[in-house]
Amino acid sequence: MEIDKVIHEPARLRIMMILQGVEEADFNFLLNTLGLTRGNLSRHMDKLESAGYIKIKKSFNGKLPYTSYQIMKKGLGALEQYWQNLDQVRKGSDLPAE
Template identity: 45%
Template sequence: MLKELNPLIHSQLRLAIMTLLVSVEEADFSYLKEKTNATSGNISVQLDKLSSAGYIKITKEFVGKKTRTTCRLTEEGKQAMEEYIENLKSYLNL
């Protein structure tokens, strides 16, 4: 029996963000925007959704006069991503 894929992670942009964050300790907004080719508005909305779910932690700080937004996976986010991958494997019969 196939398990349901987490709809929060299954969205293309949110999946891309989560996948990028799995491979790094933290990433800033510009890096995520560049790697996903998403607009600032779209990526911002998706980061808010992931943050509200407790999957990522967003930190805003000032570097000089500019704000720097960094994101990192939470333990809950890592666990959700692992479950998502395991469930996806069942679809692929791996």
């Protein structure tokens, strides 16, 4: 049993928990909600996209760029698995000779 490092990072875990509950969320919403710097948020989203956990949707809001994010099936599955794995650790049932 391996803890998923992509999800384990607290900022990304929070992002995944947010995305799990909504249709989609945009850059500024996440920024305000999480209190990260923009650079930091940008990198985290890249990482989540590289893992195939979210989709980045770029468009324009009027003339300004507008970026929003959507969790993907793979991301939902990974998130669920993550919590299950953590439950195992919590119960101690990840140790041999239980």
